[in-house]
Amino acid sequence: MTQWSGYLGLILQGALVTIELTLMGSVLALIMAFLAGMGRLSRFFVLRALATTYIEFFRGTSIFVQLFWVYFVLPLAGISLTPLQAGVLALGLNVGAYAAEVVRGAIQSVGREQYEACIALNLGRWQGMRHVILPQALLVMLPTFGNNAIELLKATSVVSLISLADLTFQAQVVRSQTGNTLMPFTAILIIYFVLALIISWGVRSLERRMARGLDGVRV
């Protein structure tokens, strides 16, 4: 029994690493999503080209290869990252590319009449974006952002391949030490699922809060 509680401790440590990766990766993904998503709608060709290249490249190559590239190839160029840094970077850039398209689509879904009201009220481009368009677009983005965050959570398991001690890594440790596959992998299955549930729930309650008043009912 005491032996199992030691292994459980390992798995919980792994859970902390997974949570850390998910949070930091999500922050980076969010930043990249807004940069690239708004870049795609820019008036300037260079910004549009940069954003499109980034999005197509990171959507079009595998997260596994991206991670290995960041961790094993960048050092050849003199940039050495810790496993955690490499994990956050690869995950954030990869998921950010998907989320950038969400940002672009949501901004474009705001009706033309809202842009016209901004012009008629003489708001500058950025003022209109910041105070009128983005707040409405954010509500459209949120559900898909929830999906993206869950995708990111599940993708964190690839970092076990660069020896970062996340949930999946610890489960393998426990398996090799005990010879038992059922227990550790069932445990992390449940933990991943619970973490995903927490994300879903968090995003949904955020959505509810932001939608308040918009339909004239839930005030």
Added chain:
Amino acid sequence: MPAPIIKVDAISKSFGAFKVLDGLSMQVMPGEKLALIGPSGSGKTTILRILMTLEKIDGGHIQIDGEQLYHMERNGQLLAADERHLAKMRQKIGMVFQLFNLFPHKCVMDNVTLAPMLTKGMARAAAEKRAMELLDMVGMADKAKAMPAQLSGGQKQRVAIARALALSPKIMLFDEVTSALDPELVEEVLNVMRKLAAETDMTMLLVTHEMGFAHDFADRVLFFDRGRIVEEGKPDEIFRHPKQERTQGFLKKIIAAGHRV
């Protein structure tokens, strides 16, 4: 004789192969109330949208208050206006839309105060004080904290009018502001506009299908057809004794459709 506040000179505008405005010229005097009528597609809404800089022009010139709208003078040359020049010119003009275009995520008060705070650097307290006066004028002071979705169409439109007025424009453009309203809500919006006309010396241009209102409200009526002004004159002349065949035909159709003149 004072100078015209709006001078439109030979404006042309096409949407693809469709020529909406065909060398249109017109002048509006300060304080004048103008009704623009005509069949749909005749260009009357387009000229309002052009004055609000929502559409670009293909050719011609527009002067607002003595200054070029789409051009700016640099070293004696007329260049295409940049965003800064447009922003300066837009300060003189406000617009109310057919579908209100309120910001759905902001309460009535914030809809009205947003632009003055952002574009004129007004402090919140001052902006809210002014907003309350305007909301009071349009009879919406008790709904200051309501969200747009809680309001009727007529109420939304009155808030939209207050929102446009908050920037103190010299010229107000009304684009079919009652067309999207249930019949019983039309009058409350028209009343606000009557009040506005009576209490201010703002120049007002309205595109409307409310012929009765246009008749009582306007100093001058312009009849548009196929991108040109076919006939213009005092409301009585246009509505009672139209000279042009196309004006007569249009009014006949409108009356047949149940509108009172």
